[in-house]
Amino acid sequence: MMGEEGRKILEFMLSNNDLIIEETAGKDLNIKSNTVRKILQKLSDEAVVIPVKVKDKDKVLHGWILNRDALANFIITRLRKSRDKLSARIRELEENTFFTCPTCHRRFRYEEALANDFHCPNDNTLLIEVNRDYELNFLREKLKSLDRLLEYIYSDGF
Numbered sequence: 001m002m003g004e005e006g007r008k009i010l011e012f013m014l015s016n017n018d019l020i021i022e023e024t025a026g027k028d029l030n031i032k033s034n035t036v037r038k039i040l041q042k043l044s045d046e047a048v049v050i051p052v053k054v055k056d057k058d059k060v061l062h063g064w065i066l067n068r069d070a071l072a073n074f075i076i077t078r079l080r081k082s083r084d085k086l087s088a089r090i091r092e093l094e095e096n097t098f099f100t101c102p103t104c105h106r107r108f109r110y111e112e113a114l115a116n117d118f119h120c121p122n123d124n125t126l127l128i129e130v131n132r133d134y135e136l137n138f139l140r141e142k143l144k145s146l147d148r149l150l151e152y153i154y155s156d157g158f
């Protein structure tokens, strides 16, 4: 959701006593400061970070403290969602036959392919059946590694 920059920010906090200073984070991490602010705001919406004021001589800086429990929950929720999506895709693939167009790579369900006489409505190329086993193997491997990751988070915590 927050991409590479989000990961950088979280990693920085995890190795910096769970603290980040908004004013210096951009420089520390080599990320645009308004990108930093936006990401911290999003994380704050999820309660993953909590704002604190940090005194630096006569200046007051905007700091953020990492809430590790909320981070764990946040990650678990995302992983579970990906897991659900993935298993839905696997089920769909198991229960249906798909066709694909070798020219434009669009994908069609059997009924759709049949309705178009097994030719792509875009470019009239003859459709070919998707290699289900290959794709299923790939998706099942992904599902397994997600499960392993979830298991690890549950057992080890943060």
Ligand SMILES: [Zn+2]
Pocket (backbone or CB within 6 Å): 101, 102, 103, 104, 105, 106, 120, 121, 122, 123, 124, 125
């Ligand atoms: Zn096509």
